[in-house]
Amino acid sequence: MDIYDIKVIKRNGEEQKLADYKGKVLLIVNTATGCGFTPQYESLENLYKKYHDQGLEILDFPCDQFGHQAPGSDEEIHEFCTSKYQTTFDQYKKVLVNGKDASLLWKYLRENSPKEYIKGLAHKASMKAIEKLSNTYQSENDIKWNFTKFLVDKDGKIVSRYSPIENPSVMEEEIKKLLK
Numbered sequence: 001m002d003i004y005d006i007k008v009i010k011r012n013g014e015e016q017k018l019a020d021y022k023g024k025v026l027l028i029v030n031t032a033t034g035c036g037f038t039p040q041y042e043s044l045e046n047l048y049k050k051y052h053d054q055g056l057e058i059l060d061f062p063c064d065q066f067g068h069q070a071p072g073s074d075e076e077i078h079e080f081c082t083s084k085y086q087t088t089f090d091q092y093k094k095v096l097v098n099g100k101d102a103s104l105l106w107k108y109l110r111e112n113s114p115k116e117y118i119k120g121l122a123h124k125a126s127m128k129a130i131e132k133l134s135n136t137y138q139s140e141n142d143i144k145w146n147f148t149k150f151l152v153d154k155d156g157k158i159v160s161r162y163s164p165i166e167n168p169s170v171m172e173e174e175i176k177k178l179l180k
Contacts, residue, residue, distance in 0.1 A: 006104050
C-alpha cells in the first residue's frame with residue numbers, strides 16, 4: 001500500500017482519492033482553531049498562494065484530539081479559517097490522528113515517515129512539554145500535537161515530518177526543491 005491507495009473524506013462528506021494528487025507536492029497537516037499554533041494558518045496560506053500554481057497542495061485535517069482545541073463542526077471550523085486567515089486550500093473532515101480509531105491516512109503517515117524534525121535544545125524541551133500534555137501520545141511515531149506537518153513528494157514518498165512548533169515557513173526551501 002502507498003499513500004495513493006488511501007481515500008479521505010472532504011469537509012462536505014464526499015470521498016477524495018489521494019491518487020488524484022499524483023504528481024503534486026503535498027503538505028498534510030492536522031490543525032485546530034483554538035491552539036497556540038493556530039496562527040500557522042497564515043504561513044500555510046502564504047505557502048499555498050506562492051506555490052500552488054507550481055504544484056503544491058495543502059491538505060488540512062482538523063483534529064480535536066489534543067486539548068479539545070477544535071470543538072466546532074467542520075463547517076464552523078471552515079468558516080473560522082476562511083474568515084480569520086483567508087485560507088483557500090483544501091480542508092477535510094475532522095479526524096483522529098492517534099489511537100485505534102485514527103484515520104487510515106494518519107496511521108500511514110505515522111508508520112511511514114521519518115522521525116520529527118528537531119532542532120535546538122529549546123525546541124527539544126518544548127516538544128518534551130507537549131508530549132506530557134498529550135493524552136494520546138503513546139509511542140515515538142504518534143502525533144504529539146496539532147500542527148504536525150508532513151511533506152510528501154510528487155511520487156507519494158513522505159520526505160519530511162515537521163513538529164507542531166515549526167512554522168510552515170521553514171519548509172519553503174524544501175518545498176521549492178520538491179517542486180522542480
